[in-house]
Amino acid sequence: MTIEQGLEHLAQQTCPQQVDVVDSVMAKISQQPLPQTTHRRQLWQRISYAAAAAVALLLIANVALFQNRNSNEEHLGSMIAQVYDYDSYASWSAIEEAAYDDADYYYNY
Numbered sequence: 001m002t003i004e005q006g007l008e009h010l011a012q013q014t015c016p017q018q019v020d021v022v023d024s025v026m027a028k029i030s031q032q033p034l035p036q037t038t039h040r041r042q043l044w045q046r047i048s049y050a051a052a053a054a055v056a057l058l059l060i061a062n063v064a065l066f067q068n069r070n071s072n073e074e075h076l077g078s079m080i081a082q083v084y085d086y087d088s089y090a091s092w093s094a095i096e097e098a099a100y101d102d103a104d105y106y107y108n109y
Contacts, residue, residue, distance in 0.1 A: 001009075
């Protein structure tokens with residue numbers, strides 16, 4: 001018998017019974033316990049959400065502190081006093097004259 005004849009003989013053979021592996025596979029699966037799922041992804045999601053919330057909270061606190069920081073009130077007060085100090089301006093009398101009688105100041109200056 002040659003190889004070709006042996007292959008042809010095997011190709012012509014049929015199984016005397018109907019082969020159905022579904023029932024045996026399903027019976028084997030039903031006897032095994034269900035696999036336990038791990039919740040690693042949910043844990044990492046919770047950690048990442050907490051970290052993002054902490055960063056957002058720090059950013060909001062930083063902006064709020066920056067907006068509400070105390071200014072140097074003593075320095076601001078001295079600047080305002082310097083602006084309204086009449087003795088610091090050499091030509092303050094000219095400015096007052098222009099404010100009170102502007103037409104006379106401009107035409108007679």
